[in-house]
Amino acid sequence: MGMERIDTLVIGAGQGGIATSEHLGRLGLAHVVLERGRIAERWRSERWDSLVANGPAWHDRFPNMAFPCDGDDFADKASVAAYFEAYAQMVAAPVRTGVTVQAVTPLAGRAGFHVGTSEGEIEAQHVVCATGPFQKPAIPPIVPESPDVLQMHSTAYRNPQVLPEGAVLVVGGGSSGAQIAAELHAAGRDVFLSIGPHDRPPRRYRGRDNVWWLGVLGIWNMDTPAPGTEHVTIAVSGAQGGKTVDFRRMAQAGIGLLGMTTGYADGVLQIADDLKANLDAGDASYLSLLDAADAYVARTGLDLPDEPEARVIPEDPACVTDPVRSLDLRAQGIGTIIWATGFRFDYGWLKADALDDTGRPRHQRGVSPVPGLFFVGLPWQTRRGSSFIWGVWHDAKFIADQIAIQNGYMAYHHSRG
Structure with a gap:
C-alpha cells in the first residue's frame, strides 16, 4: 500500500x-x-x-x-x-x-x-x-486488587443489575459520581459516596436552566479558571429531568456520605476529615451563582419569578456532624468500588x-x-x-x-x- x-x-x-x-x-x-x-x-x-x-x-x-x-x-x-x-x-x-x-x-x-x-x-x-x-480513566492507586472487591472506573459501569451483590462505594463527587450513587440507591443498594472539593450549581433557578445563567452572566466565556479551581469537579445532573445535586439530602435519604478517600490498609479505607468543609464550599459556590443571578435580574429588569426556597440549605445530617474516618469494606458488605475520579x-x-x-x-x-x-x-x-x-x-x-x-x-x- x-x-x-x-x-x-x-x-x-x-x-x-x-x-x-x-x-x-x-x-x-x-x-x-x-x-x-x-x-x-x-x-x-x-x-x-x-x-x-x-x-x-x-x-x-x-x-x-x-x-x-x-x-x-x-x-x-x-x-x-x-x-x-x-x-x-x-x-x-x-x-x-x-x-x-x-x-x-x-x-x-x-x-x-x-x-x-x-x-x-x-x-x-x-x-x-x-x-x-x-x-484514559484515572483510578488512584489506593486499594490493591482483590477477589473480594470488584473495582471499576465509572466508564465501565452500566447499571445496578450487573454489579455483584452487596453494598457499593462510589468515589468522586462530580456529575458521574453523584448520578451513579443516586441510581444505585434508588435500585435498593446500600451506597457510600466519597466526595472531595466541588462546585454545586443549581440545575434551574428562577425559571432558567443553569446553562442559561452561565451564558448571560458571561461565565461560559471565562478564559481561565479562578485560582485554586483548575481541577474542581462540578456536580450537576440532567438525570430524571434535571435536578439540583444536593449531597445533604442524598445523605438524609440514606446514602452514606464520606469525605475524600485517602488511604487503605488491611481492608479498611482511611477517610479525610474534610466532608463538612467540602459541602460548605459547594454551598458557597451554589449561593454565589444565585447572588449573581439575582443581581442580573435587578439590573436588567427581567420578569423572572422569585425563588427564595432555593436558598434553603438542609441541616447537616449525622454523617457530617459525626463524620466517618475509616470504612471497613468487609464489615460494611462492600462488594464493589466505582471510581468516578476523572481522566488523564x-x-x-x-x-x-x-x-x-x-x-x-x-x-x-x-x-x-x-x-x-x-x-x-x-x-x-x-x-x-x-x-x-x-x-x-x-x-x-x-x-x-x-x-x-x-x-x-x-x-x-x-x-x-
Missing part, C-alpha cells in the same frame, strides 16, 4: 472531530477524520446505560442542527451518538471508522507529519488532535515536542508550538465552555481558520513588480 497524502488529518470523530471537519469542509480544505471506533464511540460504549447530557438539548448542540427531542429535555446517550452520526452525514464529514492512529511524527527537514495507522501510512501537512478530555490525557502516539512534563498539551487556543499541529476539545482551550458540545464547535472554527491562514502563507510566491 502506497503513502496517502492529505492536507489535514483529524484524529477522533467525537464532537471535536466532527466540528473540525465541518469547518474544514466549508473552507474547502481536503481532510480525513480517523476514528478507532465508531462516531461518538465514547458516548456509545464508555458510559452507563441511563446517562443523559448534563445540559438541555436546546443548548448542548451545534448551531446548525437541533436534537429531535424537546429542547428542554436532556438527551440520552444513544440520542447524542445518533446526533453526531447524523451531523457527520449532513456535513459530509470524510470519517473513516475502525482506524487506529499508532504514531504521529514530524517529518525531518520539511513541513508535515508521518502518521502510522492500522490501515496504512499517511503524510499530512496538518494534524488536528481531537481526542477530547476523556482519554494519553498522547503516547504523539511523537512531537508538544506536551509538558505532565503530559498535557502545550498550546495557545489550540495552536501547538509544533508547526502544523493543533488541538481541539481541551478543557479551557479558549474558555470555560471549550470542552462542552456547544463550545467545541467555536474552537474548531478557530483552528480550521488557522489552517487556512497557514495554507495562504505557503501559497505565496514572490514576484518583482
Whole structure:
C-alpha cells in the first residue's frame, strides 16, 4: 500500500472531530477524520446505560442542527451518538471508522507529519488532535486488587443489575459520581459516596436552566479558571429531568456520605476529615451563582419569578456532624468500588515536542508550538465552555481558520513588480 497524502488529518470523530471537519469542509480544505471506533464511540460504549447530557438539548448542540427531542429535555446517550452520526452525514464529514492512529511524527527537514495507522501510512501537512478530555480513566492507586472487591472506573459501569451483590462505594463527587450513587440507591443498594472539593450549581433557578445563567452572566466565556479551581469537579445532573445535586439530602435519604478517600490498609479505607468543609464550599459556590443571578435580574429588569426556597440549605445530617474516618469494606458488605475520579490525557502516539512534563498539551487556543499541529476539545482551550458540545464547535472554527491562514502563507510566491 502506497503513502496517502492529505492536507489535514483529524484524529477522533467525537464532537471535536466532527466540528473540525465541518469547518474544514466549508473552507474547502481536503481532510480525513480517523476514528478507532465508531462516531461518538465514547458516548456509545464508555458510559452507563441511563446517562443523559448534563445540559438541555436546546443548548448542548451545534448551531446548525437541533436534537429531535424537546429542547428542554436532556438527551440520552444513544440520542447524542445518533446526533453526531447524523451531523457527520449532513456535513459530509470524510470519517473513516475502525482506524487506529499508532504514531504521529514530524517529518525531518520539511513541513508535515508521518502518521502510522492500522490501515496504512499517511503524510499530512496538518494534524488536528481531537481526542477530547476523556482519554484514559484515572483510578488512584489506593486499594490493591482483590477477589473480594470488584473495582471499576465509572466508564465501565452500566447499571445496578450487573454489579455483584452487596453494598457499593462510589468515589468522586462530580456529575458521574453523584448520578451513579443516586441510581444505585434508588435500585435498593446500600451506597457510600466519597466526595472531595466541588462546585454545586443549581440545575434551574428562577425559571432558567443553569446553562442559561452561565451564558448571560458571561461565565461560559471565562478564559481561565479562578485560582485554586483548575481541577474542581462540578456536580450537576440532567438525570430524571434535571435536578439540583444536593449531597445533604442524598445523605438524609440514606446514602452514606464520606469525605475524600485517602488511604487503605488491611481492608479498611482511611477517610479525610474534610466532608463538612467540602459541602460548605459547594454551598458557597451554589449561593454565589444565585447572588449573581439575582443581581442580573435587578439590573436588567427581567420578569423572572422569585425563588427564595432555593436558598434553603438542609441541616447537616449525622454523617457530617459525626463524620466517618475509616470504612471497613468487609464489615460494611462492600462488594464493589466505582471510581468516578476523572481522566488523564494519553498522547503516547504523539511523537512531537508538544506536551509538558505532565503530559498535557502545550498550546495557545489550540495552536501547538509544533508547526502544523493543533488541538481541539481541551478543557479551557479558549474558555470555560471549550470542552462542552456547544463550545467545541467555536474552537474548531478557530483552528480550521488557522489552517487556512497557514495554507495562504505557503501559497505565496514572490514576484518583482
